[in-house]
Amino acid sequence: MARWDPGAPERLRQAALDLFDEHGYDAVTVTQIAERAGLTRRTFHRYFPDKREILFAGSERLPPAVAEAVLAADPGLAPLPAALSALREVGTAVSGMVTDSGRRRAVIQSSPELLERERSKSAEVTAALRDALEQRGAGSTEAHLAARVSSIVSEEAFARWADGEGAFTECFDAAETALDAMLAENT
């Protein structure tokens, strides 16, 4: 009925992923993505502020989700365990929802520009975690350190999961164990 088909953002996402797969991230222009989705360059920028961002669609929901999970955790937990339980919970949910994760990962790994952006996304989650931990009563530096250490575990878990090393919770356990082992070994 509409003059334009609905679902423009998702159409753009698919078009972009296909083109990146085919020609490489750098060789693809925003105009090409928009054209394949039946839209114009200007419309691309309505939904995504820049070209990198189309590979991280939906990531803005992660920081609030993590913050909420931390605040919902057992108030008796110390900062680090609270953060870990929140990241385990959110990570499990995310690992069940994500689509195209393999192709997406391959494209991101292929471009420094995209790795840079991915680190920013991680940093946003870590910052939300830090703020939520402070809100639970942790001291400023304690919250910061717990947020960063727990983020290492979570990222290690995601890496293992993406490499097909089992269910996300198993990967998370393994990552936690590996960290404990490394920390215990300090001669």
Next chain:
Amino acid sequence: MARWDPGAPERLRQAALDLFDEHGYDAVTVTQIAERAGLTRRTFHRYFPDKREILFAGSERLPPAVAEAVLAADPGLAPLPAALSALREVGTAVSGMVTDSGRRRAVIQSSPELLERERSKSAEVTAALRDALEQRGAGSTEAHLAARVSSIVSEEAFARWADGEGAFTECFDAAETALDAMLAENT
């Protein structure tokens, strides 16, 4: 005698820092920086691949320095202590050489684009650390985790140092102590 004055990179660096201070990072164009340094936009890009990079001049020397310090550390040390000692050593040297660190820091904090780039620079150091630890015989994940945890300490130390909380080594000790305290508290 030369047709052009020598020291073009340093002149560009100063011009950029002054302009960023005065008008803010976003409002300054590469052309303006180059003109203030008596050069052209194209020449700017001869020395710095992009506009952000001028705030991180010399940073390419850090990863090799850290790697070297790790490989020179006592071979009996476990990965984490080895990494920490290397970062303490290199950090102390850097904290003594850096110029304009206050202005530089202020500019970087003001722009998401620059924070993003700073994280990349950190990641390069962490990657060099990880590789060097592996070369010392640490396992792959152990090296990775030790590199990341030690980087947290080092960054925390730099933050304290930049806030004027004393000499770099003192800040490093304090950061290490804070991390140990946070880790010990796990109920």
Next chain:
DNA sequence: TCTCTGATGTCTCACTGTGTCATCGCCAGG
């Protein structure tokens, strides 16, 4: 039913700024 109105999605221009390529000119060692 018809029309008006506000909200929304899209397109067209037009512009600034970044980053790169092909090319040209100056300098020093032969």
Next chain:
DNA sequence: CCTGGCGATGACACAGTGAGACATCAGAGA
């Protein structure tokens, strides 16, 4: 004098933004 290499220049493709026109849709009122 000439020739190889470094530095400068002009031209170009693309990213990202702003203003404005227009089509569609939903809802209110005649």
